[in-house]
Amino acid sequence: MPASSLLDPVPLLQDLIRIDTVNPPGDEGRLVAHLERLLIAEGITDYKVVGPSAERTNLVVRFPGRGEAPPLLLHAHSDVVPVTGQQWTHPPFEGRLVDGEVWGRGAIDMKGGLAMMLAALFRLRERGERPAGDVILAVVADEEDGSGAGAGYLVENHPELFEGVRCAIGEEGGAGIELAGIRFHPIVVAEKRPGWLRLTLRGPGGHASRLAAPGNPMARLGAVLGALSGVRLPRHQMPAADRMLAALAGALPEPLAGAVARLREDGAADAPPSGLPQAEALQLDSVLRHTVNPTVVRTGHKINMMPAEITVDLDGRILPGEFEVADLVAEIRALIGDDIPVELLHEDPRVRPELIAEPEFGAFYHRLEAVLRAADPDAVPLPMMSPATTDATVFARLGIRCYGWLPLLLPAGAEHRRLLHCADERIPVDALEFGTRCLTELLRDHP
The missing domain is CATH 3.40.630.10 (Zn peptidases)
Incomplete structure (x- = not known):
């Protein structure tokens, strides 16, 4: 025993x-x-x-x-x-x-x-x-x-x-989320996969006591960070995200339900509902597009030297399905131009689309829902697409x-x-x- x-x-x-x-x-x-x-x-x-x-x-x-x-x-x-x-x-x-x-x-x-x-x-x-x-x-x-x-x-x-x-x-799933007084228990049915990248900015360095030369990496760094920090890349609504939005719209009270329904049904209405808490709004926004965030900057170590090279590591996340790293890079290049080298640091292999982009809502999924409903009758099980991996x-x-x-x-x-x-x-x-x-x-x- x-x-x-x-x-x-x-x-x-x-x-x-x-x-x-x-x-x-x-x-x-x-x-x-x-x-x-x-x-x-x-x-x-x-x-x-x-x-x-x-x-x-x-x-x-x-x-x-x-x-x-x-x-x-x-x-x-x-x-x-x-x-x-x-x-x-x-x-x-x-x-x-x-x-x-x-x-x-x-x-x-x-x-x-x-x-x-x-x-x-x-x-x-x-x-x-x-x-x-x-x-x-x-x-x-x-x-x-x-x-x-x-x-x-x-x-x-x-x-x-x-x-x-x-x-x-x-x-990833499970931990209850409260929205508009309703408790949801997420069940993750699809995830993004990582496409971690490194940008390399090169240009004139020199002595930091003098005016910096045009096109120096530090100046370019500011433009790159400004372009990629918090950027909303183009929208791609996958089946898992569509079902998640439909479930939310069906459970939330008005006017939030209508706002979520419009977000789901109208691709032109591409903004998260204003009635959601910021964390949940950002999560919804993140499952409708590839995402990228600058996370690590490496540069010189001397205060009196202008660096000639700076690298920026990007945490990129790719939607499930047929998308490749090249699709994410193309959307990034539209913002930063074609003259900055982009290196792939890590990519999870693409899973067969039918295994992740098209979730299975059969007997096993329904059993997960049933256990949650029995344990917490006042809550709503929520099929969720995760922006994480x-x-x-x-x-x-x-x-x-x-x-x-x-x-x-x-x-x-x-x-x-x-x-x-x-x-x-x-x-x-x-x-x-x-x-x-x-x-x-x-x-x-x-x-």
Whole structure:
């Protein structure tokens, strides 16, 4: 029988937060070793630890089911983003429980989700129950830096571990959103993929005590940042975004419902509804177009030298479907011109369009909705297209239908969703318990 600490996501999460897996460098192997010890203590031996190095490992463990459904994949990444330059109220790697919330890097993104998955699986095991089908839990490295050592490594080197899997559950969805007094539980059905780029600005440098020469890289930098910061690229409305807007318009009260309907139906009315909070308005706007944001600028290190070269790294996100990096670059060039070299730093391979651009709203999706409605009858499940990218786009290469679904019932007006990658990341204990109960119900009976 599992120890009580394995049935409660809170101590599980606290232990996970205390294992520093900031990526880079990652060092996720320490967390995998911790989970391996838990599995061995419970007599679970059907697992594999694989990865490109001893420091960058992935854990894939199979929990046997009743044979009434195909195997189901639960995937969770073990790495977290840095905390450098952030001011935290409580230390980010101590996993403190303060006022009913677990604080620490990864509390939401996504060690909290991993803790819920583990607790749900161990609860079924403690009750002597088996899930409807085998459940494959993949704890993967490197999601925060391109997935090469994690999901990418597994898909390329060990696809046999996922044989027969038809559907998968991962991060990004679930955490409740409140709009106009209505609570929505997102179910992510499609994602963008990254197209990370680097611009190189070159021109006359020189001694900084003199007037700068025309066309110097610093002057050009200002124009580039001005052109690309917060830019709204041309609109491309994909099926997943269309269904998301339709669901919102059908659930929201007027006049917001009408505004969302017009945004969906009238391509010329290309502005997010003014009645939405800024964060939600920006998210809606982001799923209707490719996006690009300048994030890293590299230049000289001497105050008295005008640099002759400056690089600007761009976080580009490409809509699903037939779009390529070249489509994003063409839209960027329309703003900055053709004379600036553009280098591709990273691109996730394009998933077959039918696996990501055309989401499947069949029995499995309806089961996700049903679990949410039973757990929170006053809320509305929302099919969502995410402007971000997760390991779902990697596992989808195996023909797996991936959904972002980690339910969290957050307090009204809560800021927790906006704390991903920020200081003071934390998650309420009640939200962890809500998500664990939902996952347990899904695993008990999934199609």
